[in-house]
Amino acid sequence: MPTDYDVVVVGGGLAGASLGAALARTGIRVLIVEREAQFRDRVRGEALQPWGAAEARELGFYRPLIEACAQETRWWTTPEENRDLIETTPSRLGFLNFYHPEMQQHLLDQAVQADVELRRPTEVVTVIPGNPPTIKLRENGSEQQITARLVVGADGRNSKMRGWGGFRVSRDPQCLTISGILYGDLPLPEDAIQFVLDPGAQRLSIIIPIGGNRFRAYLCFRHDSRAPLTGTKDHSAFLDLSVATGAAPEWLENAQAIGPLASFDGADNWVDFPYREGIVLIGDAAAASDPSFGSGLSLTLRDVRVLRDHILREQDWHTAAQRYAQEHDRYYASLHRIHTWFRDLWFGVGAEADEMRARALPRIAEIRAGFRISSPRAPMPHMMKLRGGACLAVISGIFGREPAWSKDIGCDIKRDPALGSGAADRPRTMNSG
Numbered sequence: 001m002p003t004d005y006d007v008v009v010v011g012g013g014l015a016g017a018s019l020g021a022a023l024a025r026t027g028i029r030v031l032i033v034e035r036e037a038q039f040r041d042r043v044r045g046e047a048l049q050p051w052g053a054a055e056a057r058e059l060g061f062y063r064p065l066i067e068a069c070a071q072e073t074r075w076w077t078t079p080e081e082n083r084d085l086i087e088t089t090p091s092r093l094g095f096l097n098f099y100h101p102e103m104q105q106h107l108l109d110q111a112v113q114a115d116v117e118l119r120r121p122t123e124v125v126t127v128i129p130g131n132p133p134t135i136k137l138r139e140n141g142s143e144q145q146i147t148a149r150l151v152v153g154a155d156g157r158n159s160k161m162r163g164w165g166g167f168r169v170s171r172d173p174q175c176l177t178i179s180g181i182l183y184g185d186l187p188l189p190e191d192a193i194q195f196v197l198d199p200g201a202q203r204l205s206i207i208i209p210i211g212g213n214r215f216r217a218y219l220c221f222r223h224d225s226r227a228p229l230t231g232t233k234d235h236s237a238f239l240d241l242s243v244a245t246g247a248a249p250e251w252l253e254n255a256q257a258i259g260p261l262a263s264f265d266g267a268d269n270w271v272d273f274p275y276r277e278g279i280v281l282i283g284d285a286a287a288a289s290d291p292s293f294g295s296g297l298s299l300t301l302r303d304v305r306v307l308r309d310h311i312l313r314e315q316d317w318h319t320a321a322q323r324y325a326q327e328h329d330r331y332y333a334s335l336h337r338i339h340t341w342f343r344d345l346w347f348g349v350g351a352e353a354d355e356m357r358a359r360a361l362p363r364i365a366e367i368r369a370g371f372r373i374s375s376p377r378a379p380m381p382h383m384m385k386l387r388g389g390a391c392l393a394v395i396s397g398i399f400g401r402e403p404a405w406s407k408d409i410g411c412d413i414k415r416d417p418a419l420g421s422g423a424a425d426r427p428r429t430m431n432s433g
Ligand SMILES: Cc1cc2nc3c(=O)[nH]c(=O)nc-3n(C[C@H](O)[C@H](O)[C@H](O)COP(=O)(O)OP(=O)(O)OC[C@H]3O[C@@H](n4cnc5c(N)ncnc54)[C@H](O)[C@@H]3O)c2cc1C
Pocket: 010, 011, 012, 013, 014, 015, 016, 033, 034, 035, 036, 043, 044, 045, 046, 047, 048, 049, 122, 123, 124, 125, 154, 155, 156, 157, 160, 178, 180, 264, 282, 283, 284, 285, 291, 294, 295, 296, 297, 298, 300
């Protein structure tokens, strides 16, 4: 049956804009509907992990993002070491960092250049699943109805597409709160992420350079330990807690906020098998992973690349979307499992958690001499003081499991005696000389 478009994408964020551009470049007729007239700072992800940067490269966005608004960030700095990510990751890439609204706008521009039709500010008010699915839009007070072969829900962590599509949403119990703020001009290098974890206090602090002397600072803590930090009234509490967690006081003593302080619930929420009757979900709409572990952008770009590949491979898009949904279930489950281990190990409370840490931390320290994960597409959660493979291998041992995750995510862990400690002889801050 003829439809108005091949693909209608609901939402023009990272997921929607990058998928729209990737499909339109191959001649597919795409409409993106975005309700915001202009993107603003909503305190969203700005540090794309090396495995996500590899997905951006495969999608053809890596260099254009650097030319437009992103920066490569080579160093992962903890109190113990400076890890050279380019030397020690399977993708040989560092983090790709950016100011989120600039990244969104750039990708939407790329989509339009690739011949995507963009309607903005326009809101999708409902989608009716079917063959073909129908989309109702509201623009300038009037409503319109259109059809497409496939509707892509890329409408973020509070997705309404899930409800319209009849998807069942699963949620983890609430455990962590993440608070974030943007600072200008901190006395820190612009090519290093500063990460400090205090498992004793169940808190972590991370400061991410995003270019132009801007730094996104996050603080993660157990949600039952205190109220969320929001607005100017909580600025000094944010600074005090960051320093109490281990951020150096001199980093933050003259910190000037240049964006809002906002807090978010850290629990994952997701749908199983994100495809039904002409509606496919990607990005946070498919699975919003706990932002405390900083994988959402990477997961989103993996969704985009996997869905694009299946659509380009299959004549029948019903089959393509089903294959994507199957694959999504597998890689998201692996990532979710790894995040759960980190959450339990770093943020668990009580005697059992203390005992686990007492066993784990010395063992992690013992094997920091070097493991390597060899896989071009291995998710590499960055919440670790050690090399990815080492930390994950130890954790899988502690939890008494086979490292099945390594098969799920296609990794091959090898002990690599050639790898040193990874600690480079490098100052921790610009001031420390
Ligand atoms: C505090 C915080 C920190 C984070 N930090 C990191 C990090 O360091 N690293 C990392 O990898 N990830 C991080 N993330 C996660 C990351 O931000 C998300 O995974 C990513 O932004 C998801 O992109 P998306 O396109 O799926 O959703 P979104 O970016 O939310 O985009 C959805 C778009 O859909 C539009 N929309 C919604 N409904 C409609 C509608 N009905 N009609 C039309 N348009 C609509 C919205 O306006 C929006 O533009 C963080 C998240 C949070 C909350």
